[in-house]
Amino acid sequence: xxxxxxxxxxxxxxxxxxxxxxxxxxxxxxxxxxxxxxxxxxxxxxxxxxxxxxxxxxxxxxxxxxxxxxxxxxxxxxxxxxxxxxxxxxxxxxxxxxxxxxxxxx
Amino acid sequence: xxxxxxxxxxxxxxxxxxxxxxxxxxxxxxxxxxxxxxxxxxxxxxxxxxxxxxxxxxxxxxxxxxxxxxxxxxxxxxxxxxxxxxxxxxxxxxxxxxxxxxxxxxxxxxxxxxxxxxxxxxxxxxxxxxxxxxxxxxxxxxxxxxxxxxxxxxxxxxxxxxxxxxxxxxxxxxxxxxxxxxxxxxxxxxxxxxxxxxxxxxxxxxxxxxxxxxxxxxxxxxxxxxxxxxxxxxxxxxx
Numbered sequence: 012x013x014x015x016x017x018x019x020x021x022x023x024x025x026x027x028x029x030x031x032x033x034x035x036x037x038x039x040x041x042x043x044x045x046x047x048x049x050x051x052x053x054x055x056x057x058x059x060x061x062x063x064x065x066x067x068x069x070x071x072x073x074x075x076x077x078x079x080x081x082x083x084x085x086x087x088x089x090x091x092x093x094x095x096x097x098x099x100x101x102x103x104x105x106x107x108x109x110x111x112x113x114x115x116x117x
Numbered sequence: 118x119x120x121x122x123x124x125x126x127x128x129x130x131x132x133x134x135x136x137x138x139x140x141x142x143x144x145x146x147x148x149x150x151x152x153x154x155x156x157x158x159x160x161x162x163x164x165x166x167x168x169x170x171x172x173x174x175x176x177x178x179x180x181x182x183x184x185x186x187x188x189x190x191x192x193x194x195x196x197x198x199x200x201x202x203x204x205x206x207x208x209x210x211x212x213x214x215x216x217x218x219x220x221x222x223x224x225x226x227x228x229x230x231x232x233x234x235x236x237x238x239x240x241x242x243x244x245x246x247x248x249x250x251x252x253x254x255x256x257x258x259x260x261x262x263x264x265x266x267x268x269x270x271x272x273x274x275x276x277x278x279x280x281x282x283x284x285x286x287x288x289x290x291x292x293x294x295x296x297x298x299x300x301x302x303x304x305x306x307x308x309x310x311x312x313x314x315x316x317x318x319x320x321x322x323x324x325x326x327x328x329x330x331x332x333x334x335x336x337x338x339x340x341x342x343x344x345x346x347x348x349x350x351x352x353x354x355x356x
Contacts, residue, residue, distance in 0.1 A: 014186070019197040019198055020183070021173050021196050022173045022174075024199070024200045024203070025203045025227065029206045029207075029230065030226065030229035031207050031211075032207065033210050033213065033217055036211075039127075044349070047347055050314070051314060051317040051347075051348030052205045053304075053308045054309055054318040055341045055348065056202050056321070056337075056344075058305050058321050058322040058327035058342055059321040060299050061300070061301045061305065063325045063336065064295075067329050068255065070330075076291065078231075080298070083295070084299070087299050091302050094162075095306065096304040097144060100300075100302060100303035101299045102304065105292075105295065105299065106299075108292055109292075
């Protein structure tokens, strides 16, 4: 039930964000600093999520070689930098993780 | 001006918009399926997982939502985080606003609903092309936007359905939730166009790690704002 409310609220907010300037253009002046700030939303959000997914295990930071996802993410990062290809990046990262899990599994 | 071709009809604009969106589906359809799989893995039931694809209709926000639901994030923080993740759409809204300002409200509402990353990529580049050419501008360009947006919408719904259908059959030992981090690793590099954007990314990642202990899973929001502040600081220093 609460999840459905979350869904409705998130959907409404997303829609209003997309509608914002389309509806308001010519009626209100948009602060320049806001327009400048919006450009940094994608890099900030994406890298924060990656850091959280890769470096945090069970609520604690794991910056050791025992963190297989960290190693696999490093492989994926190299592939992303060299190929700029989303599918190769996902494929290389999953292959690295599966290989590490298979080799190191007890 | 007997030599000038007649302006394209709404129907032709619509079909061209659909056609120009097709190459992007190669990237969208797997994400829709990944989302469907991860949503079930996070414990969402099938109707809710499918509904999110039409109600929120934003790929990266939906992927983040599956992660937050899995971690048991409080509802308010979940809504706030999705809002921040989707803030970039305000940029697209600002970008297309001058081209749709003459349209009736129902068109503005429909096109705003369809204004995803991929629809913007196609419609926005059309507006840019029109601006660069000397010829007369088609009066039915909004049909092109509608065609691109609708094509994306339909394929997102169908690929979600496919993922939701497959989701139950995929065991957790496959670690498919890792595809979320991998997807975002691939997506973040094209956004790092200058030092300021790089600073935003690094600062956000650092804050995300430092903020792990924050209550209510507020870490992601704090990290996002930390990254935005760092980006503005570096940009301000260089200009």
